[in-house]
Amino acid sequence: MVSSSLPIVLETIQEERIFKNAFLDNALTRQEWANVIGINRKTILRWETEIIQSVPPVKAQYFPPDRSIRAQYLDNYQRFLLACILVAKGGLEKRSRSYDSVIKFLKINFNNLKRENFEQWVKING
Numbered sequence: 237m238v239s240s241s242l243p244i245v246l247e248t249i250q251e252e253r254i255f256k257n258a259f260l261d262n263a264l265t266r267q268e269w270a271n272v273i274g275i276n277r278k279t280i281l282r283w284e285t286e287i288i289q290s291v292p293p294v295k296a297q298y299f300p301p302d303r304s305i306r307a308q309y310l311d312n313y314q315r316f317l318l319a320c321i322l323v324a325k326g327g328l329e330k331r332s333r334s335y336d337s338v339i340k341f342l343k344i345n346f347n348n349l350k351r352e353n354f355e356q357w358v359k360i361n362g
Contacts, residue, residue: 242345245323249316250361260360263309273322282328283321284333297351307358312358313351320349 249255254273270277298317304319310318324341326333342349 242341242348245320245341246357248323249319255319257289259312259354260320263311264315264337267311269310269315269318272325273319275322275327279317280318283318287321287338287342288317288346290335290339291346293341293348295345300351313354317349 243356258272264272266280267277270280284298294317297313321338321342324333324338347353
């Protein structure tokens with residue numbers, strides 16, 4: 237299934253065991269988060285460089301102005317956005333979709349993927 241639909245991506249994140257308690261308000265390093273979601277730390281760095289930075293509104297939310305571009309720790313919103321990329325890319329299904337398809341997904345859905353929307357989603361979905 238192509239996970240280009242935001243409701244499908246959010247439902248998948250909510251139902252998958254690897255994401256249980258993954259968005260609590262704590263910070264994890266890229267290596268720790270990579271271990272949790274089963275990818276390489278360098279993949280996260282590639283996604284930050286080649287996907288997130290390609291979508292300016294998402295980049296502005298992911299790298300807030302009060303933090304350095306490459307802070308050592310990922311906050312809960314950053315982990316959520318990386319989880320969305322993993323699901324949209326087909327990572328849970330062990331299929332790989334192109335970066336272009338994920339960039340398109342983010343461009344279409346960026347208004348619903350803001351920090352404020354994430355915080356509301358966490359309140360509703362626990």
